[in-house]
Amino acid sequence: MPHGVVIARNAAQVAALLKTAQAERVPVTVRGGGLTTEGESVAYGGVLLDMTGMSRVLEVDADRLTVRTEAGIFWASLAEVLRRDGLDYLSAPLNLTSTVGGTLGVGGIDVNSPRLGCSADQALALQLVTPTGEIVECSDTENAALFERAILGYGQFGVITEATLRIRRYTPIRMRYFYYSGLRTAIEDLQLLDRNDASDYCGILTMMDKAINLLVAFDSDEREAAFDANWQTRLRGSGEAGFALRMGLHYALRPWRLGEALYLWRRKRELFPEFRRPEHTRDGRMHDRAVVFSRAVWKFWGGRQMVIPDLATSAGKFADAVERGNAVCRRFFPHYTLYCVGIRLREDHRAHYEMSCIPPDALGWAYGCEFEPMIGDAVYSRDTLQSFKNAIYDIGVDIGGSYYRFGGMMKGYIRRALGDAVVERHLAMKRAADPAMILNRDVIF
Amino acid sequence: MTALNGKQRDHSACSGCSLCLLACPVWHQTRDIRLTPHGRAKALQHGATAGEVAASIASCTLCGACAPACPEEIDLVGMMLELRKQQPLAPERVATKLNGSAKAVLRAGIASTLLLPGEGLREDTARLARIVRLLGDAVALADDDGSDIGLALEAGVAVDNERVARFLDGLRGATRLIVADGIMHYALRRLSPGMRIEGLGEALSTLAPVRARLRASDLYVIEPRAFHGDYARLIGHYDALRANSGCAMNLDLQRFAIPTTASSAQNALGLPGIDATAQARWILQGRSIERIVVEDIADAAVFARVSARPVVHLGDV
Numbered sequence: 036m037p038h039g040v041v042i043a044r045n046a047a048q049v050a051a052l053l054k055t056a057q058a059e060r061v062p063v064t065v066r067g068g069g070l071t072t073e074g075e076s077v078a079y080g081g082v083l084l085d086m087t088g089m090s091r092v093l094e095v096d097a098d099r100l101t102v103r104t105e106a107g108i109f110w111a112s113l114a115e116v117l118r119r120d121g122l123d124y125l126s127a128p129l130n131l132t133s134t135v136g137g138t139l140g141v142g143g144i145d146v147n148s149p150r151l152g153c154s155a156d157q158a159l160a161l162q163l164v165t166p167t168g169e170i171v172e173c174s175d176t177e178n179a180a181l182f183e184r185a186i187l188g189y190g191q192f193g194v195i196t197e198a199t200l201r202i203r204r205y206t207p208i209r210m211r212y213f214y215y216s217g218l219r220t221a222i223e224d225l226q227l228l229d230r231n232d233a234s235d236y237c238g239i240l241t242m243m244d245k246a247i248n249l250l251v252a253f254d255s256d257e258r259e260a261a262f263d264a265n266w267q268t269r270l271r272g273s274g275e276a277g278f279a280l281r282m283g284l285h286y287a288l289r290p291w292r293l294g295e296a297l298y299l300w301r302r303k304r305e306l307f308p309e310f311r312r313p314e315h316t317r318d319g320r321m322h323d324r325a326v327v328f329s330r331a332v333w334k335f336w337g338g339r340q341m342v343i344p345d346l347a348t349s350a351g352k353f354a355d356a357v358e359r360g361n362a363v364c365r366r367f368f369p370h371y372t373l374y375c376v377g378i379r380l381r382e383d384h385r386a387h388y389e390m391s392c393i394p395p396d397a398l399g400w401a402y403g404c405e406f407e408p409m410i411g412d413a414v415y416s417r418d419t420l421q422s423f424k425n426a427i428y429d430i431g432v433d434i435g436g437s438y439y440r441f442g443g444m445m446k447g448y449i450r451r452a453l454g455d456a457v458v459e460r461h462l463a464m465k466r467a468a469d470p471a472m473i474l475n476r477d478v479i480f
Numbered sequence: 481m482t483a484l485n486g487k488q489r490d491h492s493a494c495s496g497c498s499l500c501l502l503a504c505p506v507w508h509q510t511r512d513i514r515l516t517p518h519g520r521a522k523a524l525q526h527g528a529t530a531g532e533v534a535a536s537i538a539s540c541t542l543c544g545a546c547a548p549a550c551p552e553e554i555d556l557v558g559m560m561l562e563l564r565k566q567q568p569l570a571p572e573r574v575a576t577k578l579n580g581s582a583k584a585v586l587r588a589g590i591a592s593t594l595l596l597p598g599e600g601l602r603e604d605t606a607r608l609a610r611i612v613r614l615l616g617d618a619v620a621l622a623d624d625d626g627s628d629i630g631l632a633l634e635a636g637v638a639v640d641n642e643r644v645a646r647f648l649d650g651l652r653g654a655t656r657l658i659v660a661d662g663i664m665h666y667a668l669r670r671l672s673p674g675m676r677i678e679g680l681g682e683a684l685s686t687l688a689p690v691r692a693r694l695r696a697s698d699l700y701v702i703e704p705r706a707f708h709g710d711y712a713r714l715i716g717h718y719d720a721l722r723a724n725s726g727c728a729m730n731l732d733l734q735r736f737a738i739p740t741t742a743s744s745a746q747n748a749l750g751l752p753g754i755d756a757t758a759q760a761r762w763i764l765q766g767r768s769i770e771r772i773v774v775e776d777i778a779d780a781a782v783f784a785r786v787s788a789r790p791v792v793h794l795g796d797v
Contacts, residue, residue, distance in 0.1 A: 326734050
């Protein structure tokens, strides 16, 4: 527990807090939506700085397609404001209550990330309060070195108080689903679509490791028509009816797996209507995909005991990583979901990616997979859940990958996965920027 | 608290997702997590007493948007009403509004449907008469609409059983209630289980002549309490209404109604609370509309203060 909580209200107040904390050597832990699962935003003593108090949209520029916002704002609240002008953010986690500042600090993955990159890459400029209490504006052209470290910097080099983001015109999307019975085939097809810019949105969500859903979506009829003409026939997945027939035959020949079939049927019956809610569907298009996905995520995967380890790899290593992670999941849990998505990388931001969720060997795209056990009302010991996470994280070390959930309780893996040299270099930068090492001290270092 | 679909329904089930915040008008105006369902649940999970979260309990407008937002299906309205019993709002002021002498005339022989107009409409007799005519011959006006009971419920002030019994006596024989006051939905669903209970907005917007007069250039303002209290059913009704008329609605991206909070107990009792005009401005922000149509008569005055567009009650379209 923290010794005290401060609700952030403006940059000057945050600066005063950090100056005092630096002088008195008081740890300050910054919290946005509080959705990290490794305890990164949990304060063990010191001050907890709640950034959600700074959540106003400051300026929308519909001509230049940019927005300036306070960084404690939830993406959903930002979307509410932008939508009044027919605008939308580019990409954000499929979780309505992630904050802009928190997301820019760790990455932010959406189902359009294969095309538009991670959320952190849509930031044009930041107002940052450094660990010593200076209020600094930074971007690719102004205080670029600080910008480099703040983006994907896990809150080590400052508190993001404001952000200027690229935005776009809002479009509802048309969703298409392809079903696979093998992980590797689905991943290969996902990567085929990513490489060829064949869709606007693309990701994998599994019900079981033999019932895999590749979701593909489009912003426009033109993009969908181009997909139909060039790529649909090259995908090896089936449509819903065809897949149901295949699975029916599969289980008819294996009656001893009736329980598995019933689970799949029940899952489909519960889950699919959530993605087709009529109030979010008009003329066959899904409106407010983040709302639809996020509500489904919390309804079906949420709970007080959430464990979601992940792996991030280069494209070439991804299928192996997912198959190995899947084997770990099978060992620990009867039911689980895998969520896989690509992240388009920006060559000009390569320096931002150092010591982050983007693996050093990723070129063009990085790939992430979350391993989400369906815990429900079952009770697992902390040891069991930690063993599960370690088994997943060990794969990252073994194959030379990285992790989206990068710090907190799993920070011991950072040196193992990325090596001492890079960690020592960042530690030296951290010591220079934060002499008393007060800011988010248990997250990375 | 009981379990629903295997899930606990009290604050202990809160997983901290914060989805309730997004729909909460108190959060929208204060950006203070302590004054939200999430904040209260976390405080209670860690042993806080009702007294220790008194400011949070006092701030809630009971618009009910948090309840359908909650993926854990926690009965957040019920939870707040229980907390209000421990920390009531201005009990002396509520006591002066309790209608100890209300005497209902049994209307069962006249009509199977009773309209409970609520305080705001009851005082506007001409409009009320028009609404009753619009609703048709099968609808009679209830003499006692229990507004005082609704206010007491919302404020957390106990009402004696005799008063409640007299109120229910007046409804005896009716099979359908049309209720203008959103908080009374909550009360009546518990006091009269099995009775068909509709909001005035739903009842009016079901009528073909009313639907026909809604325009694509209208902003249609849903009364939030009745809507959120029966959300799973009513979202379909309003979505069809929107598709049919093309009008804009006071819905957020999650499809919950953004309230003005004009009908909150804080406003009725003259207590500090959410700025209803700021809520109305937020509802209007960025919308190109020509007319504002409100279900709740209390909203009419609020929108009239912040917009030059005509504001009409649904019964007057």
